[in-house]
Amino acid sequence: MNHMTSRSLSRLAKSIQGIGVRQVRLGCGMVLYTYLVSHFLNHALGNISMDALATGVRYHTLFWQFLPVAITLYTAALVHSGLGIWALYQRRQFRWKAIEPLQLVLGLSIPALIIAHIVGVRLGQTLFGNEKLYPQELYSFWVARPYRIWLMSAVLIIAWVHGSIGLYFWLRMKAFFERAAPFLLAAAVLVPTLALLGFYQAGRSVVEDSASAQWRADNLSPQQIGTAAQQGTLEDIADYCLIGYLGLLGLVLLARGARALNERRGGMITLSYGNGRTVRVPKGLSVLEASLRNNVPHASVCGGRARCSTCRIRVIGDCGLLPAPSKRENFVLNRVGATDPSIRLACQLRPVEDLSFFQLFMPHTMSANAHASQPHRIGQERYLVSMFVDMRGSTNLAEHRLPFDTVFIVNRFLSAVSQAVVECGGQPNQFVGDGELALFGLHTSPKTACRQALKAAAMIAANIEELNQFLSHDLHEPIRFGIGIHGGEVIIGDIGYRDHMVFTALGDAVNVAARLQDMTKTLACETILSEEVRVTAGLPADGLPEQEVAIRGRTELMIVRYVTHAKTLTGLVEDPDAVVA
Structure with missing residues (x-):
């Protein structure tokens, strides 16, 4: 129990360490996108009747x-808008893919387009009790x-496109995105x-x-839309806010321009x-x-959002003068073991x-069709189980045999x-000498x-046993092996240089x-x-011997x-109550 509590606290601490400005902006954006979906679905009820709209807005309002x-909604709106303005100031380079500056411009335009609507509806109710x-x-x-029909239509489209782009940037490296993409697009x-x-x-x-006078009397009373003076006050407030x-x-x-001038005065540096x-x-x-x-x-891969490590560099020379890594950078580097x-x-x-x-990873170009057909090739974050298998004693094996004989045995292994x-159900990925x-x-x-990896370990043992019998006349001692299995979040994609790319x-x-x-x-x-x-x-805790070890x-x-004996894993996977050694 103590081990489980310690691991849970450790995972929580690492998760908190990984929270940065982008994660806060994403969280706020998800709250606003949820509101947007709710509001759009409410609008869609207009295809049924005005009564359906009235019923929908009652539940919509009751919840929000x-x-x-x-409080959550308004806080998210203020924080998200503030971080968008901060992003405009902080961002020094706009030569990213076109979709990224488009998202920023659309996001910054939304407050200007909806100020009058918010003031007229929400502030009108708060100040004057208008319904x-x-x-x-x-x-x-x-x-x-x-x-204003065209203005409201533009607001709806701009807000939806902005939120959908943000959702795409968040989900595109998730494991399920490839399968879910057609449904999300629909x-x-x-x-x-x-x-x-x-x-x-x-x-x-x-x-x-x-056109009916009765309808106008029922729906356009001063209590509902406000008096002329109240409407004028609200319009003035909307103008001031805009x-x-x-x-x-x-x-x-202006601050961006002043910063650029100040940086040039502060000096330039050389990057080699x-x-x-x-x-x-500029510095x-x-x-x-x-x-x-x-x-x-x-x-x-992630567009400079510190959500991947593909932009990693190795600094040549003294690292003592470098600025200390931020919490987010430390989080990403620790996740990939870059200490x-x-x-x-x-x-x-x-x-x-x-x-x-x-640069540790050289950039490469792929066709748009290749990216579309295999999006994981350009980088994707997902949960995988990694299995390393290594042949023991291959060096001694080579000392007593001709090179071609050694290669033959290693290839059979x-x-x-x-x-x-x-x-x-797994995929052989890399071959390093006599290991895989x-x-x-x-x-x-x-x-x-995880269960596939355990079954594979048992089958490997059985296959190596058969191989030992087949080569018994040529081996002084049977082939031995070691297997390591671990699961977790990894980045998958094509790595290499030009024509020498490997997944x-x-x-x-x-x-x-x-x-x-x-x-x-x-x-x-x-x-x-x-x-x-x-x-x-899903294996029982008492099914396998336990050991606490230090990992380099x-x-x-x-x-x-x-x-x-790896072969005994077959019984454990098929019968979870079994105990193996």
Whole structure:
């Protein structure tokens, strides 16, 4: 129990450490997007009738004006808007993909477009007790001021596009995105379409009904839409708010210009890329921003959001003068096991002195069709189970045989391993000498991936046993092996240079699996799996012997389960109540 509590607290601490400005902005954005979906679905009821609209808005208002929910909504709106303005000031480079500055411009335009609506509805109710619902608002759009129809339609589309782009940036590296993308696209098209159609149908209904004097008496009373003086006051407030907001944006742009001048006066620094390329940039730019500003190719799957580590660089020389990594940068580097202080994220490092470095991942280009058909090839974050399998004694094997004989035996070993991996649903990924990295979970759930890896370990043992019998006349001693299995979040994608690209996984989970494989020599067993794999696979705690070990590169001890004979894992996976050694 203490171990479980300690691990839970450790995971919580790491999660909190990974929270930065972007995560706060994403959280606030999700609250606002949820409100937007609710509001759009309410609009869509206009395709049924005005009564349906009235019923929908009653429940919509009941939920969103519930005090804790209202506080959350308004806080999210203020924080998200403030962070958007901060992003305009902070961002020094606009040569990203076109969709990113588009999202920023759309987001900054939304407050200016909806100020009058918010003041007229919410502030009118707060100050004067006006009850403006759909009949009153639709009358204002379709009868009193028809030009506002296009303004409201633009607001709906802009807000939806802005939120959908943010949702795409968040989800595109998730494991389920490839499968969910068609459904998300359908929802992204249908929801605003139905909302706009509902807005149109309800507006037509109000235009027809408003010809009746009785309807006007029932829906356009001063209590509902306010007196002329109240409306004038609200319009003045809306104008002042709009002027204030536009003025704030103007101040931000002036501040950007002043900062640029100050940086140039403060001096320029030289960045050397290790391949002979150097650029001169003002102090304060991140290395990634400097690369993009000077058209230097630089890998960055997440677009400089510190959500991946593909922009990593290795600093050449003294690292003592570098700015300390932020919490977010430390979080990302720790997740991929990059504890060397010379390794930094280019999107986060803002040097103040001349800097020499080289990129760890060289950028490459792929066709748009390749990206569309295999989005995980350009980088994706997901849960995978990594299995390292290593052949023991291959060096001694080579000393007593001809090179071709040694290669033949190693290939037979790797074939036996790969056959088991494929039959159990995994994918052989990398071959390093006489070792192999296999991945499980590319197309399955974490639980299934863990169970597939355990079945594969048992099948590997059986296949190697058959291979030993086949080669018994040529081997002085049977082939032995070690297997390490661990699961966790990794980054998968194509890594390499030009025509030498390989699909692989990067991350702490892969490194731990390799360490566990090495540890089988110390514990004199064939397989070691992490407690993470056992729990995720749904195996009982007393099914496997437990050991607490130190993993190189980790400060905390780790609970692992070891199996002396991997072949016995078959019984445990098929019968969870079984106990193996």
